[in-house]
Amino acid sequence: MLPPEKDAELRQKIANGFIVETEDDMTPAYKAALEVILTVQGDTELVSAPAYYFASKDAPTINSRLAVYAIIQDELGHANIAYRLLEDLGVSKQWLIYGRAPHEFKHPYGFDQALENWAEMVVANGFFDRAGITLLADVHKNCSFGPWQRALTKVDREEVLHLRHGESWMKRLAKAGGAAREGLQRAVDWMFPMTLEWFGLPDHLKKHNDQLDYRLKGLTNDQLRQVWMSATVPLCDGIGIRVPAHYDSDKKVYEIEYEFPVAYDAKDKRWLFDQALTWQQVFQRWKQRGPMNQTYINMIQGDKNGVFGGLNW
Amino acid sequence: MIETTKIWQALGEVMDPELPISILDMGLIYDVRAQRQEVEVDLTFTAIACPAMTMIIDDVRDKLESLPDVASARVNVVWNPPWTKSRLTEQGREVLQSLGIAV
Numbered sequence: 001m002l003p004p005e006k007d008a009e010l011r012q013k014i015a016n017g018f019i020v021e022t023e024d025d026m027t028p029a030y031k032a033a034l035e036v037i038l039t040v041q042g043d044t045e046l047v048s049a050p051a052y053y054f055a056s057k058d059a060p061t062i063n064s065r066l067a068v069y070a071i072i073q074d075e076l077g078h079a080n081i082a083y084r085l086l087e088d089l090g091v092s093k094q095w096l097i098y099g100r101a102p103h104e105f106k107h108p109y110g111f112d113q114a115l116e117n118w119a120e121m122v123v124a125n126g127f128f129d130r131a132g133i134t135l136l137a138d139v140h141k142n143c144s145f146g147p148w149q150r151a152l153t154k155v156d157r158e159e160v161l162h163l164r165h166g167e168s169w170m171k172r173l174a175k176a177g178g179a180a181r182e183g184l185q186r187a188v189d190w191m192f193p194m195t196l197e198w199f200g201l202p203d204h205l206k207k208h209n210d211q212l213d214y215r216l217k218g219l220t221n222d223q224l225r226q227v228w229m230s231a232t233v234p235l236c237d238g239i240g241i242r243v244p245a246h247y248d249s250d251k252k253v254y255e256i257e258y259e260f261p262v263a264y265d266a267k268d269k270r271w272l273f274d275q276a277l278t279w280q281q282v283f284q285r286w287k288q289r290g291p292m293n294q295t296y297i298n299m300i301q302g303d304k305n306g307v308f309g310g311l312n313w
Numbered sequence: 314m315i316e317t318t319k320i321w322q323a324l325g326e327v328m329d330p331e332l333p334i335s336i337l338d339m340g341l342i343y344d345v346r347a348q349r350q351e352v353e354v355d356l357t358f359t360a361i362a363c364p365a366m367t368m369i370i371d372d373v374r375d376k377l378e379s380l381p382d383v384a385s386a387r388v389n390v391v392w393n394p395p396w397t398k399s400r401l402t403e404q405g406r407e408v409l410q411s412l413g414i415a416v
Contacts, residue, residue: 063366070364161331164368 002027014215019146023089033210034145035089036106037217042082042096043107044132048075048124050296051111055121067165068121074158081151088147098310102297103289110194112290113266119173119183120191125166127188127195127232133159134228135217142218167235174239185241190269192232192243197261199225201279229254244273266291315382320345320352327376330368334408340400341369343391350384352377355391366390 002010007027010018020026026034049072056072059065083093092099115124133156140152173184203222211217219227229245233254236243244257261282263275304310324345325337336342336356344355354373358366370388377386398416401409409416 063364066362067364067367070362157331161365161368164330168368168371 001031004028011213014144018144019149020144021146029210030214031089033214033216035086035091037211038082038086038089038148039091039096040106040108041136042079042086043105044111045075045079045082046097046300047105047107047111047296048072048128049079050299051113051115051292052121052124053299055115055117055124058116058118058121060118064118064169071125071162071165074162078155078158081155082148085148085151094310098301098304102294103287105293105297108198109286109290110191110198111296112293113190113194113269114292117183117187118169119180119187122166122169122173123184123187123191125162126170126235127166127191128198129159129162129166130231131195131198131228133163134224134231138217138219138224138227142215144215170235170241171239174241188236188241188243190271192236192245193258193262193271194264195228195232196225196245196256197282199228202260205279226254314349315347315352315380317345317347319380319382320347320354320377323376323380324354324373327369327372330365330372332408332412332414334405336369336373338402338405338408340396340402340405350382352383352386353389354386355389357391357396359396361392 001023002025004027007029010025010027010030014020018025020030023031052068052072052075056065056068059068083091083096086096087093110128115121136152136155136159140149140156143149143152170184173180200221203220206221209220212220233243233245233247245254246257247253248255258271258273259276261277261279263272263277263281264270264285265272301310305312321337321342324342325335327336328334329336329339339359341356341358342354343357346353354377356369356373358369363369370390373388374386377383401416406416
């Protein structure tokens with residue numbers, strides 16, 4: 001590992017296109033930033049598995065249920081890639097999966113929510129997986145950490161399939177009309193703002209950003225939010241599903257149509273659009289974690305202290 | 314009536330939803346029949362639990378029905394003989410190998 005005083009030099013090298021390959025190329029601060037982003041990545045993939053599993057029980061056909069199982073299998077594989085890279089940095093995979101309490105996982109708040117029906121399942125594929133691919137495509141294009149950048153070739157390809165599954169089912173439910181369409185609209189109503197929030201603090205409030213300085217990613221939070229909306233808003237407009245955002249052709253950006261961010265009633269899955277929050281309050285809500293946090297992590301960890309439990313490998 | 318060679322050609326442009334390989338190179342197509350403006354394709358999958366079945370069937374139907382002389386296309390899923398790796402074309406084999414998939 002490089003000594004801390006080499007940090008400015010490392011940042012400069014990275015700005016000139018240097019690719020970090022091993023710990024020998026890193027300063028402690030680079031390594032710490034990399035560990036955070038990889039942990040968020042791995043945890044997000046991991047916890048999507050139990051969330052999707054519960055929702056898959058409402059699949060309308062055997063084929064569609066199988067498609068969700070294949071997606072779950074992919075997501076677990078993606079989690080393994082992130083954790084495997086963390087292992088090379090000296091973080092124990094066993095600890096990552098079995099050693100942490102539910103609230104210590106770093107996935108977004110959106111994956112602390114229950115996905116309770118098929119509409120929510122496919123909107124998760126259409127919105128949450130779209131958020132995932134928005135973030136990861138950027139990493140795949142820009143990331144200064146070579147081993148992660150290369151590993152994402154497979155991940156990106158698989159995420160495209162998840163996305164397609166979500167979007168084609170959203171179109172189908174919208175076209176079916178009636179209760180199917182209403183259920184889809186209800187899912188979009190809470191999941192669209194949920195994903196907007198997922199991308200985090202707006203750029204004008206963000207003072208310093210190690211992830212960008214070390215080029216662990218290339219785009220800012222606001223830029224990523226725009227990329228996400230540039231896919232999801234036209235998708236929903238095209239199938240007649242309402243979303244609280246539109247394209248402003250004068251400013252050439254997607255505009256959120258409420259005071260962002262706002263309070264969320266997790267019990268009723270409802271955004272309180274007249275109750276604006278500070279980001280500090282949002283972070284507090286995230287930190288307290290959402291309703292399914294314990295259930296999902298318990299499901300992954302199982303009887304971790306038992307004979308076959310993960311802590312007795 | 315549409316020539317079956319044109320149908321085979323069109324099927325060569327239908328891609329696997331996950332891998333950069335056509336369903337023709339994957340060896341999924343067993344037979345193609347055309348009668349007046351109606352087309353029927355015998356198609357198999359690499360596994361009975363293939364998660365992309367609906368997507369592939371939709372793509373085949375959309376592709377064929379976009380051809381000028383085709384009014385309707387039907388996909389007939391067949392499981393006999395079962396798909397094996399020997400059904401991959403040479404090109405398909407190369408693509409899969411380049412992706413690190415053992416063939």
